[in-house]
Amino acid sequence: MTRPVALVTGVGRTVGIGAGIAHRLAESGWDLAFTYWTPYDLRMEWGVEQGATEAILGDLAARGATALAVEADLADPEAPGRVFDAVAERYGRPVTALVLCHCESVDSGLLDTTVESFDRHFAVNTRASWLLIREFGRRFTGAPGTGRIVALTSDHTVGNLPYGASKGALDRITLAAARELAHLGVTANCVDPGPVDTGWMTEGLRRETVRQTPLGRLGTPRDTAHLVDFLCSPEGQWVNGQLLMSNGGLA
DSSP states (O other): OOOOEEEEEOOOSTTSHHHHHHHHHHHTTOEEEEEEOHHHHHHSTTOOOTTHHHHHHHHHHHTTOOEEEEEOOTTSTTHHHHHHHHHHHHHSSOEEEEEEOOOOOOOBOTTTOOHHHHHHHIIIIIIHHHHHHHHHHHHOOSOTTOOEEEEEOOOOOTTBHHHHHHHHHHHHHHHHHHHHTGGGTOEEEEEEOOSBOSSOOOHHHHHHHHHHSTTSSOBOHHHHHHHHHHHHSGGGTTOOSOEEEOSTTOO
């Protein structure tokens, strides 16, 4: 049988949520395409993980998947179309599942956020997500009931204004897709993965978050991946137009 194709954005590091989701989908029988953007990692405190793309491609192949990596600056409004073109050229069949894990995330609040930073957050987190969903909807030719959109979101706002605000707008776009793409039989859901430390937490924040979480631990990329895998499966079809919290009970 031909494996369906999933496009996962924001897979730049082996420890990231995007990589965890891609790995799980490969195990479940999907072929993968994923995007990454090295200049973003260069700006972040964790820096670029050398050899990450090759390692992820190798890991996906070991799990039985064919995989394609596409470097894309999603702040460019032309990038989503080019990404879908690259996937179509590689696989010759449409994307069946679109999983949005990419983000721009720079901590700042109401008083210290710059206009440039605010605009970049909305360009990447909101506009690019809309354009990717639009490309998915325009190109989808799969059987009704098979298409899936899952967008990772966040409820963080205080001290993280542009990130939280742009993710809130992403929620609305994704939930609109659940209705507006109904004629295609496509489901669309948002997942808030809660506190998953992929290298951005301080030791103090880790301790405080663990203290506040009923399960007494932080989330892992695999926790999120299991939920996304279910939503993308045939069994997950009835879940549609939802904002799902996957945070270990953190209040």
